[in-house]
Amino acid sequence: VSVISELSHIKVEHPKTDAQRRAQRKAAGRDNKAGYLFLLPWLVGLFVITIGPLIASLYLSFTEYSLIESPTWIGLDNYTRMIDDVRLHQALWVTFIYVVVSVPLQLALALAIAILLNQGMRGLALYRSVFYLPSMLGASVAIALLWTQMFGTDGLVNQVLRLFGVNATTGWVSSPDTALSTLILLHVWTFGSPMVIFLAGLRQIPQMYYEAAAVDGASRWRRFRQITLPLLSPIIFFNLVLQIIGSFQSFTQAHVVSNGTGAPSDSTLFYTLYLYIRGFGEFEMGYAAAMAWLLVIIVGAATALNFFAAKYWVFYDD
Amino acid sequence: MTLNRRQFLTGGLAVAATSMGLTACGGDGGGGGGGDGSADLQFAWWGNPVRNKNTADAIAAYTQANPKVKVSQQPGEFSTYWDKLATQTAGNKAPDIIQMDMAYISEYGKRKALLDLEKYGLDTSKFVEGSVDSGKIDGKLVGVNAGINTPTILANPKVFEKAKVELPDDTTWTWDQARELCAEITAKAGGGITGMGVFFNDAMISAWLRQNGKEIFSESGLGFEAGDVVAWFEMVAAYSQAKAIPSPSLYTEEVKKPLDQSALCVGKAAMQMQWSNQVEAASKAGGTEMTVLRFPSVSGKAADRKAWYKASMLWSASSRTKYPEEAVKMINWWVNSPECANINLAERGVPPNTEILAAIRSKLGPEQAKVAKFIEDIKPELADTPIAPPPGGGKINDTLVRYETDVLFGRTSPADAAAKFVDEAKANLK
Numbered sequence: 114v115s116v117i118s119e120l121s122h123i124k125v126e127h128p129k130t131d132a133q134r135r136a137q138r139k140a141a142g143r144d145n146k147a148g149y150l151f152l153l154p155w156l157v158g159l160f161v162i163t164i165g166p167l168i169a170s171l172y173l174s175f176t177e178y179s180l181i182e183s184p185t186w187i188g189l190d191n192y193t194r195m196i197d198d199v200r201l202h203q204a205l206w207v208t209f210i211y212v213v214v215s216v217p218l219q220l221a222l223a224l225a226i227a228i229l230l231n232q233g234m235r236g237l238a239l240y241r242s243v244f245y246l247p248s249m250l251g252a253s254v255a256i257a258l259l260w261t262q263m264f265g266t267d268g269l270v271n272q273v274l275r276l277f278g279v280n281a282t283t284g285w286v287s288s289p290d291t292a293l294s295t296l297i298l299l300h301v302w303t304f305g306s307p308m309v310i311f312l313a314g315l316r317q318i319p320q321m322y323y324e325a326a327a328v329d330g331a332s333r334w335r336r337f338r339q340i341t342l343p344l345l346s347p348i349i350f351f352n353l354v355l356q357i358i359g360s361f362q363s364f365t366q367a368h369v370v371s372n373g374t375g376a377p378s379d380s381t382l383f384y385t386l387y388l389y390i391r392g393f394g395e396f397e398m399g400y401a402a403a404m405a406w407l408l409v410i411i412v413g414a415a416t417a418l419n420f421f422a423a424k425y426w427v428f429y430d431d
Numbered sequence: 432m433t434l435n436r437r438q439f440l441t442g443g444l445a446v447a448a449t450s451m452g453l454t455a456c457g458g459d460g461g462g463g464g465g466g467d468g469s470a471d472l473q474f475a476w477w478g479n480p481v482r483n484k485n486t487a488d489a490i491a492a493y494t495q496a497n498p499k500v501k502v503s504q505q506p507g508e509f510s511t512y513w514d515k516l517a518t519q520t521a522g523n524k525a526p527d528i529i530q531m532d533m534a535y536i537s538e539y540g541k542r543k544a545l546l547d548l549e550k551y552g553l554d555t556s557k558f559v560e561g562s563v564d565s566g567k568i569d570g571k572l573v574g575v576n577a578g579i580n581t582p583t584i585l586a587n588p589k590v591f592e593k594a595k596v597e598l599p600d601d602t603t604w605t606w607d608q609a610r611e612l613c614a615e616i617t618a619k620a621g622g623g624i625t626g627m628g629v630f631f632n633d634a635m636i637s638a639w640l641r642q643n644g645k646e647i648f649s650e651s652g653l654g655f656e657a658g659d660v661v662a663w664f665e666m667v668a669a670y671s672q673a674k675a676i677p678s679p680s681l682y683t684e685e686v687k688k689p690l691d692q693s694a695l696c697v698g699k700a701a702m703q704m705q706w707s708n709q710v711e712a713a714s715k716a717g718g719t720e721m722t723v724l725r726f727p728s729v730s731g732k733a734a735d736r737k738a739w740y741k742a743s744m745l746w747s748a749s750s751r752t753k754y755p756e757e758a759v760k761m762i763n764w765w766v767n768s769p770e771c772a773n774i775n776l777a778e779r780g781v782p783p784n785t786e787i788l789a790a791i792r793s794k795l796g797p798e799q800a801k802v803a804k805f806i807e808d809i810k811p812e813l814a815d816t817p818i819a820p821p822p823g824g825g826k827i828n829d830t831l832v833r834y835e836t837d838v839l840f841g842r843t844s845p846a847d848a849a850a851k852f853v854d855e856a857k858a859n860l861k
Binding site (some may be wrong): 177180181182199200265266267282283284287288289290371372373374375376377378379390393394395397398 | 510513514517518520521536539542544545608623634678680681683684686715822826829832833836837840842855859
């Protein structure tokens with residue numbers, strides 16, 4: 114936050130003569146060239162690896178394409194078929210619930226832990242790493258497999274529950290009623306990366322605000338509400354946007370837990386998992402491409418909505 | 432100002448990130464031409480460590496005898512094999528020789544991605560009756576049987592002993608008797624052991640439908656209507672109620688377990704549906720000699736159970752191969768030469784070539800010999816070979832299991848499940 118605000122305070126000298134203006138423009142041009150040079154690796158990646166396939170997938174979304182035969186143009190058929198595709202609706206519903214429940218929970222937990230770690234405790238580096246670990250592992254196949262075992266019918270969680278006399282005979286990941294909640298829990302548990310970003314944001318808030326508030330007798334809660342939250346709101350916003358986009362695309366956990374089928378009873382049929390089933394399992398790559406573009410529209414709309422709402426709650430200190 | 436830049440970047444990020452899933456494909460052209468007899472063949476298969484070694488050995492033997500042929504190996508694992516094959520085919524880079532599965536053969540064959548093997552001189556004259564037709568799509572032999580398979584019920588004798596229950600007479604048992612037996616085992620064995628593990632899959636519903644005068648697939652699409660399978664879903668519910676199978680959530684987990692972790696092999700179930708080429712692996716994993724049983728019948732007579740031979744896997748060649756003669760020549764060697772059979776034995780299933788089987792018979796281990804005998808014994812019980820699943824039919828087992836799960840958890844009535852299952856299975860067929 115403060116880096117941005119610092120930068121905004123640097124005053125640019127207004128040119129007074131033509132010569133000065135030319136010199137300034139020249140310097141700016143040099144800066145731009147250097148900037149593009151530094152961007153080059155990313156730009157090459159964007160145009161070669163991303164844009165080409167992006168356009169190809171847009172084209173394929175208007176075709177019937179089995180992967181084995183060449184694509185044939187069918188216009189909007191793939192999109193109109195979505196209206197009657199019950200499993201697509203289920204996939205949208207599952208993904209929507211997943212995003213709406215897991216993202217706020219995860220961010221709240223990340224913020225809470227970040228505030229805790231920001232109390233100037235000793236061994237911060239260690240705790241920070243420990244809390245960050247799940248984020249590095251969470252999307253991995255190994256952890257998803259581990260969770261499948263832990264939350265299975267005779268898994269560790271149920272065994273512990275049985276020790277306490279709970280008659281736990283249903284597996285958490287293998288019952289349609291609880292499978293999605295278990296995946297949400299797994300996602301919330303990987304709060305490390307938003308936490309690290311929050312922690313960095315918290316450290317940017319000038320201590321003097323808190324001191325001044327304390328002198329005025331503001332309570333801890335009040336200091337949090339009136340100082341921390343507003344000054345942290347751009348960071349919260351940043352995390353929110355990224356996590357929503359990421360969660361819409363969750364794939365690995367559901368793929369591993371359900372063995373790639375969305376089982377039990379399609380309760381873990383994430384959108385991208387269904388897209389994958391359609392494209393590679395059922396040889397409907399055209400339909401899968403159309404699904405990808407529907408997801409682009411949905412994620413784009415969610416992000417636009419986020420930016421619109423941001424006007425009302427994100428506070429830029431500049 | 433800043434807002435706009437962020438807006439732009441995040442928007443772009445969303446588009447880019449979302450499209451990532453579809454950008455991972457690609458490919459380029461293959462190698463150069465071929466003169467007389469020389470070829471550079473790509474050879475793809477899925478397998479296990481034993482099969483990988485056998486296959487590599489056999490390829491080495493072939494290239495030694497045919498020095499002009501170079502073979503590049505593409506071993507794989509079943510679950511990822513098909514994604515790779517589809518992507519390779521899309522990129523015009525399909526392997527020349529492809530280990531194929533019945534579930535996918537029409538997907539590729541009907542779309543003309545596979546070579547007509549007979550046209551290039553494949554010889555199936557020594558093959559046992561009923562083992563060639565399953566590889567024919569639209570009258571062309573696009574896949575040749577690599578080993579005979581038949582659906583069986585495997586029984587773990589240790590669990591039967593533990594429950595103090597006799598093995599059933601598999602020539603007379605019905606689906607209802609099987610349920611009663613399983614319920615009895617569950618009640619007597621205790622310790623979370625059930626009579627049956629995974630049971631209600633596409634092979635079993637196929638058997639049951641055939642016994643009721645239907646087929647799972649017909650030439651014109653699905654071979655049955657919703658009314659024909661209501662009783663099937665009722666049977667699933669009845670097995671569950673009688674505790675003949677594990678609890679709904681355990682059964683759900685069971686379905687996705689690999690063989691060596693399955694209830695049958697870890698001693699948690701007395702029986703389980705299994706294809707005959709898995710008998711050896713199941714016995715090894717279970718640490719006991721599994722007993723091979725016939726699946727039940729509706730009438731209680733084994734002669735009516737409408738059994739069939741299925742190709743455990745098939746050998747196909749890409750229709751776009753640069754070396755059709757050489758590819759078929761190698762497949763021919765693979766299925767018709769004692770030299771190759773001596774290396775592979777019955778690991779891919781019992782060899783369909785009767786002379787080859789006779790030649791390697793004495794070399795088979797006890798488990799493979801047991802399967803070979805079973806395959807011969809059931810000959811009088813065979814009915815017509817079911818047709819290959821049409822395009823879009825390869826995943827019918829996933830659909831079936833999903834609606835069975837709904838019934839097991841009491842989320843749907845058998846009648847509703849039957850109607851929805853038929854609707855979806857029909858919609859998937861192309």
